[in-house]
């Protein structure tokens with residue numbers, strides 16, 4: 001059929017359909033049209049494979065898709081894991097591209113390409129994306145973007161100084177471990193009335209459970225929902241460390257608001273309007289308003305104190321605020337930024353969402369691997385002194401805990417290897433960068449044996465690093481779906497070779513200029529938290545079916561569990577009179 005006859009006949013079809021239109025013929029015509037458009041789009045997009053340029057570099061192949069305008073958005077919303085892993089497995093190279101609403105997004109996942117992208121300083125930029133997240137997710141008004149851009153460098157530098165370098169890092173870690181030593185013995189209170197329980201127990205629906213053991217001894221435990229118990233408990237340790245105890249006391253719902261905001265992440269970033277009736281979107285918006293308002297109140301109170309005025313009886317002490325936050329405060333104030341625009345929410349959020357979640361996954365992975373908790377308790381013993389003081393006037397004292405974070409970081413390779421393995425399995429971060437200048441990135445022979453290529457990436461496009469695509473790649477991690485505690489252990493050469501940990505190609509904290517500024521702090525706090533918890537407490541799943549690993553729900557970095565686990569928490573029997 002010639003083009004003219006096709007147009008004429010389609011004109012005939014449409015006028016025929018319109019003049020004889022019934023609801024079912026209109027529906028059929030609409031369906032036929034959609035199918036025709038989808039087939040044509042698929043046919044055209046199928047031909048966008050990688051092409052070799054005159055200079056020997058290759059373009060990145062765009063995966064075929066069915067819907068014009070939308071491109072791969074529908075499939076990425078339905079099942080991103082399956083789709084991305086399928087593309088990875090179908091390609092001999094570590095990069096492919098997708099179309100998102102008309103713009104091209106390159107996705108790189110093999111180590112050499114990822115390192116090549118991280119090494120770019122001027123060809124890619126992250127500030128635009130950070131600003132987008134600040135506006136869409138954290139609710140920073142767009143009218144403030146220009147002024148905020150001028151402060152970006154200073155704000156990032158202050159976090160780096162306080163969290164990535166000494167003495168700031170050591171001070172934060174020491175504060176964190178002191179707080180853990182004090183609080184971990186009180187993970188559960190064994191109080192049955194919610195009014196007598198701590199906030200993390202109430203958040204996890206904790207209840208006292210009593211029974212008799214076979215030998216007639218009393219068996220006392222607390223039943224609680226595992227995930228909220230651990231993540232709220234950790235949040236109650238981490239948040240005052242950053243913001244000071246007064247902030248936490250004046251705003252006890254802060255953690256629930258952070259979790260609610262996090263659950264709305266996808267909707268907020270997608271820009272779904274607030275009137276759309278999605279319950280988690282509404283909750284996230286209300287939580288964000290409260291968070292930003294409370295942070296503004298906190299800054300107003302600091303301003304009053306700084307001006308030697310009374311900040312009110314609820315703000316008694318600002319001396320325990322972290323150096324990171326104090327530095328930011330100085331910067332906001334010197335630049336005359338009003339309290340309502342001092343966006344400290346991203347830091348408060350970053351402090352809580354990833355570390356707290358990975359503590360849950362790591363403890364769960366340790367408990368659910370036969371024999372592992374015993375091996376780790378033996379390994380951490382020299383660095384975690386747990387003891388039970390004798391009764392005072394007939395009353396039981398809580399156990400005592402004394403941990404050395406340096407020992408846990410440097411002398412406990414099995415625990416650290418398990419931490420990396422949990423990050424490999426249970427985190428799925430994504431880095432997005434806007435390409436502002438054409439650049440070439442080259443594959444290593446190791447990643448594409450006998451077939452390594454250089455790829456030309458174009459200004460105006462985007463480059464993403466979906467870390468979990470590499471983390472689940474069987475070419476780099478054998479049996480990638482299994483938790484293998486020793487996966488990152490290596491034995492140093494030579495007689496009596498020491499066991500060490502090698503993170504290999506895993507990059508759970510991103511890389512390049514936007515690398516996670518809390519990575520060293522996070523590692524220390526997670527290892528200490530997990531060591532302290534397993535040193536003092538025993539856990540048992542209530543279900544009676546053994547430990548089950550829940551499915552993942554994607555979140556900002558570390559995933560959330562799709563379902564919770566009800567556990568029985570018991571004090572471990574410790575040597576009496578120690579400490």
Ligand code: HEM
Nearest residue numbers: 350351354355429431508509510511514515516517518522
């Ligand atoms: C296990 C815990 C953590 C993981 C897995 C993690 C992971 C990440 C990742 C993947 C990024 C994005 C990097 C990129 O775009 O390339 C990031 C950014 C960041 N993280 Fe973390 N993070 C953790 C804990 C923390 C903690 C405890 C803090 C703060 C106290 C923190 C502060 C930050 C900050 C400030 C950024 C933004 C860096 C920038 O844009 O310059 N993170 N994190």
